[in-house]
Amino acid sequence: MPPARHERLARLKAALPAWIAVIGLFLAWEGAVRFFGIREFLLPAPSAIWTATVAVWPTVLAHTGSTLLTVLLGFTASVLVSLPLAMLIASSRAISAAIYPLLVVTQSIPKVALAPILIVALGANEVPRVIVTFLVAFFPLVVATVAGLLATPPELIELGRACRAGRVQELLRIRLPFAVPFVFGGLKVAAALSVVGAVVAEFVGADAGLGYLIQTSMAFFRTPLAFSAVVILAIMGIVLFQAVSMLERILFPWSSGAENSAPPSA
Amino acid sequence: MIRFERIGKTFRGRDGAAVEALRDVSMDIAEGEFVAIVGASGCGKSTLLRLAAGLVPASSGGVSIDGSAVTSPRAETAMVFQAATLLPWADVLRNVTFPLRLMKRIAPDTEDKARALLATAGLAGFESRLPRELSGGMQQRVAICRALLQEPRLLLMDEPFGALDALTREEMSIELLRLWAARRMAVLFVTHSIPEAVLLADRVVVMSPRPGRIVDVVEVNLPRPRSFDQEGTDEFQRCARRIRDHIFGNRAARAA
Ligand SMILES: Nc1ncnc2c1ncn2[C@@H]1O[C@H](COP(=O)(O)OP(=O)(O)OP(=O)(O)O)[C@@H](O)[C@H]1O
Ligand SMILES: [Mg+2]
Numbered sequence: 001m002p003p004a005r006h007e008r009l010a011r012l013k014a015a016l017p018a019w020i021a022v023i024g025l026f027l028a029w030e031g032a033v034r035f036f037g038i039r040e041f042l043l044p045a046p047s048a049i050w051t052a053t054v055a056v057w058p059t060v061l062a063h064t065g066s067t068l069l070t071v072l073l074g075f076t077a078s079v080l081v082s083l084p085l086a087m088l089i090a091s092s093r094a095i096s097a098a099i100y101p102l103l104v105v106t107q108s109i110p111k112v113a114l115a116p117i118l119i120v121a122l123g124a125n126e127v128p129r130v131i132v133t134f135l136v137a138f139f140p141l142v143v144a145t146v147a148g149l150l151a152t153p154p155e156l157i158e159l160g161r162a163c164r165a166g167r168v169q170e171l172l173r174i175r176l177p178f179a180v181p182f183v184f185g186g187l188k189v190a191a192a193l194s195v196v197g198a199v200v201a202e203f204v205g206a207d208a209g210l211g212y213l214i215q216t217s218m219a220f221f222r223t224p225l226a227f228s229a230v231v232i233l234a235i236m237g238i239v240l241f242q243a244v245s246m247l248e249r250i251l252f253p254w255s256s257g258a259e260n261s262a263p264p265s266a
Numbered sequence: 267m268i269r270f271e272r273i274g275k276t277f278r279g280r281d282g283a284a285v286e287a288l289r290d291v292s293m294d295i296a297e298g299e300f301v302a303i304v305g306a307s308g309c310g311k312s313t314l315l316r317l318a319a320g321l322v323p324a325s326s327g328g329v330s331i332d333g334s335a336v337t338s339p340r341a342e343t344a345m346v347f348q349a350a351t352l353l354p355w356a357d358v359l360r361n362v363t364f365p366l367r368l369m370k371r372i373a374p375d376t377e378d379k380a381r382a383l384l385a386t387a388g389l390a391g392f393e394s395r396l397p398r399e400l401s402g403g404m405q406q407r408v409a410i411c412r413a414l415l416q417e418p419r420l421l422l423m424d425e426p427f428g429a430l431d432a433l434t435r436e437e438m439s440i441e442l443l444r445l446w447a448a449r450r451m452a453v454l455f456v457t458h459s460i461p462e463a464v465l466l467a468d469r470v471v472v473m474s475p476r477p478g479r480i481v482d483v484v485e486v487n488l489p490r491p492r493s494f495d496q497e498g499t500d501e502f503q504r505c506a507r508r509i510r511d512h513i514f515g516n517r518a519a520r521a522a
Contacts, residue, residue, distance in 0.1 A: 155351040163365040177355045
């Protein structure tokens with residue numbers, strides 16, 4: 001058994017190429033902007049973005065906090081709705097036939113179009129923003145969870161039946177644990193998408209948040225600050241994604257390794 | 267204790283075509299008896315076990331235990347499936363105790379019993395491993411322990427040693443006999459190995475395919491406790507030859 005430290009080192013080593021790629025990209029960016037003399041309001045150099053951010057960091061921090069709140073609330077809502085919904089869909093063909101088309105409809109409506117309607121109906125507060133975030137994030141989570149629940153091997157289901165498990169027990173003790181790697185696949189997608197959802201909502205109606213910051217900055221040609229918001233959003237997406245991965249490794253150690261052998265999720 | 271009465275089972279395939287898996291199968295198994303079933307692949311052995319376990323209904327005829335019809339799985343029956351079918355998320359110990367936990371039959375000494383059982387199966391020290399960290403043979407042994415821990419009156423085993431190497435297979439056979447002698451449960455044991463069937467069983471049921479039916483029942487009159495040394499005896503050879511004739515005789519007749 002390799003010690004935990006060894007494992008952590010291996011993981012850091014695995015992340016090395018990603019870091020090199022990111023740093024290389026920023027260096028090339030900086031170099032290109034300086035070399036070609038690109039004007040700041042078209043494409044600011046990373047150093048300019050940094051300077052602009054530091055100059056007004058309390059404002060940036062406040063906007064980041066506001067977006068993060070929307071993201072977390074929307075993400076939580078999508079988890080709370082998706083898991084029971086997925087169980088409902090997986091438990092009965094009739095329910096799934098009734099609900100799935102509705103779900104697909106919610107996905108084919110552009111959220112950008114929906115946001116202003118929600119804001120008129122619910123007022124310019126946190127609620128419509130969370131709803132938009134939720135609508136963007138929950139679908140892949142439902143699809144992944146349903147796929148996992150239905151992918152449970154028939155042998156395991158038969159084992160449950162031989163042990164006289166009822167439908168509820170079968171769902172909770174066999175199907176749900178089996179679906180965990182699938183659920184986490186969906187959670188990772190949902191985490192990244194909730195950042196997108198929050199920004200979409202902020203574009204339409206908000207007086208705070210990184211989406212709002214991007215809009216107001218661009219209105220005054222303060223491009224570096226807009227870029228700063230974009231970079232922070234990217235970091236937020238990565239951090240959320242990694243947080244979900246870490247949660248999976250801690251809570252379900254069998255799952256993160258099982259992903260390789262589990263059938264591909266839909 | 268368990269009686270199969272004129273069992274017929276027909277599956278309807280996905281394309282609507284009917285597959286007759288069993289036809290007119292009747293047999294009785296007494297309390298504590300060890301019965302082996304041999305037969306070519308696809309002759310309905312697994313189906314017969316599923317019927318006995320109450321996992322599938324018969325198309326005609328019926329299965330009864332102590333006179334009451336088997337319509338759904340019972341607590342007194344345990345099954346070892348053809349594949350190990352362990353829960354990938356649970357460690358060995360929790361896999362072994364899973365049926366009892368599911369049936370809320372857990373007792374204070376269940377865990378100790380489980381550990382003792384795992385030790386006899388050569389799995390001491392593996393209690394907290396995950397199934398994917400075990401070899402195929404070890405997984406199958408866990409599945410056998412899982413069934414034995416339920417202390418069933420009827421143990422259904424579907425090629426439980428199919429995934430084991432020849433050496434472990436012999437060892438496990440003898441171990442199974444020892445456990446069986448200590449508990450006196452009825453065992454219905456499906457195998458592809460004729461020597462294994464003869465070594466283990468009081469009676470060997472020979473089945474033939476399409477449709478699956480019983481062609482012969484061979485009484486094995488070897489003294490117990492059994493061992494592989496008995497393989498040289500006349501009685502062993504007589505039984506093995508008689509079973510082989512049924513299985514390969516059929517094949518030769520069909521080929522001609
Ligand atoms: N669920 C099912 N649906 C349709 N046909 C089935 C089903 N289960 C079994 N059959 C058919 O019934 C027949 C007997 O199957 P069964 O699994 O009982 O055979 P078996 O004797 O256990 O074979 P093996 O030794 O290969 O395990 C086969 O022809 C099979 O195609
Ligand atoms: Mg079979």
